[in-house]
Amino acid sequence: MSGFKVAKRDIAKLYLKTQCDNIENTGDIIDKDFLKGGGFKLETPGLLFPFRKMPQNHPDSLKNAKYDSYNYHYNEKNAATFAYGRRSKKTKKIVRLHAARDLYYDVNEPIYAIADGIVKRVAFFYYDTWVIEIEHEYEAKIAKIKGHKMLVRYGEVKKGSAILVKEGEKVTRGQKIGEIGLLNPYVRQPYPDKRGMLHIEMYTGEGSGNLSDKSIKYSDMLYATSKKNKGITFQRRKDLFDPLDLLNEMIKTSKKENWIE
Ligand SMILES: [Zn+2]
Known part of the structure; x- marks a missing residue:
């Protein structure tokens, strides 16, 4: 040995x-x-939170009162929440639903892997930011069919050398994978702050193919629903689910382990 x-x-x-x-x-x-x-x-260790600090738009750690308008715990109420309706710039009509919870941080804040896993994809995302997709050694409790590994999309990460992992590479729980990026053109939510966020999407692993898919209808989704905008597409793979409950659990685990103070 x-x-x-x-x-x-x-x-x-x-x-x-x-x-x-x-x-x-x-x-x-x-x-x-x-x-x-x-x-x-x-x-089996629980999932870690992807940061060592609380988000600036978490209800217990709001950066200031203005951040309550972007509190990611709400239901379909603001741009940071799951299933929030995104409007077309041209027609002003709601054309797709937000597939993530957005965790607000300053640019360059380190992002960590929430569990052991394998990097499936590293690619350009949008507005000058990148995306890291990892299949984790973790089975989502919500999954109807057992035996699948959860897939997490870490979105809006800083490009270039700030990305520390490659496709096919193994990662371990708590390993730094990248940093928070800045959208370009940037969004000032709330005004006048110019900061970044982690757009985090979660999938049970029961689906296959690309995570972004415009052909997927609302009725195809296994878990993702909307109260306000029923019938509008998420443009995402059918095994997408709202990450809120799991994110809350991850904060608890991370506080217990002194990962987050
Ligand atoms: Zn987002």
Whole structure:
């Protein structure tokens, strides 16, 4: 075993294997008492929050009172919320629904992987910002069909050397992957602030193909719905879901681990 790296998680697995190897008769049954008395505990760590600071538009940590208008906890109420209706500049009609929750931060704020995983795509997103898509070693509880890995789209990240991961690369929980970018032309929400945000989209992994897809109808969606704009497309893959509950859980986990003060 010399020169062989073993992660903490793997030690638990190896220990379990050793215990089982001691059972001489292959017909022996491993019962509940064996698992209870085994002196080990197998635990999957919860998801980390992608930042070490609270967002400027979280209700408990608003940068100032104006940021309440961009509080990402609301329901379809502002540009930072899930399923908020986006209007066409020409016709002023709602043409698509926002597929993310937007977490407001200053430009250059480091972004971290929320779990172990594999980078699936690094590409231009829009308005001078990029996107990092990671398949994580995590099963979304909401998924109807079990056995899929959750996919997370980290959007509006800073381009160039600020992106620290490549397609096909493995990432570990808590690894820095990039930084907050600035949209160009920038948006001043709330005025006069000129800052960035993480546009975070989550998918159960039950779908396949590109995450952005204009051909997907509202009725195709497995989980994403709207109260105000039923029938309008998200232009996203059918396994998209509202990340709010999971983001809240991630903040709790991250505070417990002193990842966020
Ligand atoms: Zn967004």
